[in-house]
Amino acid sequence: MLTSMSLTDREREIVALLRRDPLIGSAALARELGTTRAAVNVHLSNLGKKGVILGRGYVLSEQQSVVVVGGANMDVKARSRRSIVSATSNPGTSAMSPGGVGRNIAENLARLGTRTHLVAAIGADGLGDQVLAATSGAGVHVEQVRRSARATGTYTAVLDTDGELVVAVADMAATDELSTDHVNAARDLIAAASLVVLDGNLATDTLAFALDLATAAGVRVVLEPVSVPKAAALAHLVAADRPLHAITPNRDELAALTGLPTRTSRQVEKAARALHDRGVALVWVRLGSAGSLLSSADGAVTLDAVPAEVTDVTGAGDAMLAAFCHALLDGAEPAAAAAYGHVAAALTIASPHTVRPDLTDRLIRSTHA
Numbered sequence: 001m002l003t004s005m006s007l008t009d010r011e012r013e014i015v016a017l018l019r020r021d022p023l024i025g026s027a028a029l030a031r032e033l034g035t036t037r038a039a040v041n042v043h044l045s046n047l048g049k050k051g052v053i054l055g056r057g058y059v060l061s062e063q064q065s066v067v068v069v070g071g072a073n074m075d076v077k078a079r080s081r082r083s084i085v086s087a088t089s090n091p092g093t094s095a096m097s098p099g100g101v102g103r104n105i106a107e108n109l110a111r112l113g114t115r116t117h118l119v120a121a122i123g124a125d126g127l128g129d130q131v132l133a134a135t136s137g138a139g140v141h142v143e144q145v146r147r148s149a150r151a152t153g154t155y156t157a158v159l160d161t162d163g164e165l166v167v168a169v170a171d172m173a174a175t176d177e178l179s180t181d182h183v184n185a186a187r188d189l190i191a192a193a194s195l196v197v198l199d200g201n202l203a204t205d206t207l208a209f210a211l212d213l214a215t216a217a218g219v220r221v222v223l224e225p226v227s228v229p230k231a232a233a234l235a236h237l238v239a240a241d242r243p244l245h246a247i248t249p250n251r252d253e254l255a256a257l258t259g260l261p262t263r264t265s266r267q268v269e270k271a272a273r274a275l276h277d278r279g280v281a282l283v284w285v286r287l288g289s290a291g292s293l294l295s296s297a298d299g300a301v302t303l304d305a306v307p308a309e310v311t312d313v314t315g316a317g318d319a320m321l322a323a324f325c326h327a328l329l330d331g332a333e334p335a336a337a338a339a340y341g342h343v344a345a346a347l348t349i350a351s352p353h354t355v356r357p358d359l360t361d362r363l364i365r366s367t368h369a
Contacts, residue, residue: 070102
């Protein structure tokens with residue numbers, strides 16, 4: 001995919017139409033755009049010169065790619081050697097590693113073999129240098145990661161002796177500064193993407209802008225709500241005029257998104273249907289050790305969690321979502337993609353790393369076999 005040459009607004013409109021129908025003719029393009037066939041042919045010629053389309057049929061030249069717009073930070077994980085005792089010092093170990101929901105999803109996607117671009121903001125400091133180097137080294141394209149005057153964000157997690165999360169504190173000032181201007185600088189990447197993943201940690205106006213860019217280009221969008229407060233803040237963005245391909249809440253986040261109870265399975269299904277009415281094609285509700293529920297217009301299916309020995313739960317949801325997206329792009333049906341995601345989550349839970357460094361498509365498929 002050629003991204004060094006900027007596309008005009010009209011060229012982006014044509015790319016969106018070609019993505020929907022690669023065999024559409026210039027006359028049909030002219031009708032869709034309300035212009036002349038001669039003008040369309042000029043634009044098509046320019047797109048060919050820019051390397052965006054190839055030959056007859058106007059086949060788009062970009063390979064499958066994902067743009068992730070979200071948070072990037074440094075994780076600090078402290079793990080107690082014994083069961084946590086509150087309000088006192090607990091002996092244990094601590095470690096630092098690159099993190100952030102958006103960044104973790106991007107790294108997992110890259111490790112699975114999907115071409116992935118990250119749009120994020122980190123500080124112009126030593127921690128930012130480490131995050132950027134590690135992310136790029138994992139195969140993620142980081143040209144759209146901005147350096148902020150704010151310090152690189154940190155996510156400090158305290159884990160019990162069994163690897164379960166006790167408490168976490170997130171300092172995401174740099175991510176909060178990721179603006180619509182930053183996202184707009186990546187608009188050509190977004191227009192040419194096969195899928196866009198949005199991290200709910202972003203400011204709501206930035207999320208709305210990114211969602212609108214992708215929608216205008218005809219690109220499928222997956223939204224990760226992240227937490228109950230974030231889900232409540234972005235609930236108004238989930239609307240029929242901003243169709244989402246998928247949203248991935250847990251039970252409590254689903255309640256925050258819909259304002260409906262989600263205590264029982266029947267209530268979860270009803271709340272998921274409410275999101276379908278608001279333009280969401282797939283609602284994938286994570287239910288922890290109980291697995292998940294995947295709802296579509298055709299109905300809902302439940303999926304069992306994959307058993308795993310818990311080493312560290314941090315990052316499991318990010319791996320699950322990344323694997324789901326990877327499988328969808330590989331042509332899997334949504335339920336099969338969700339099952340594939342469950343395996344990635346189990347493999348991550350069994351690892352001490354937030355992003356398992358040996359995670360590959362082959363490892364997931366061999367485990368899933």
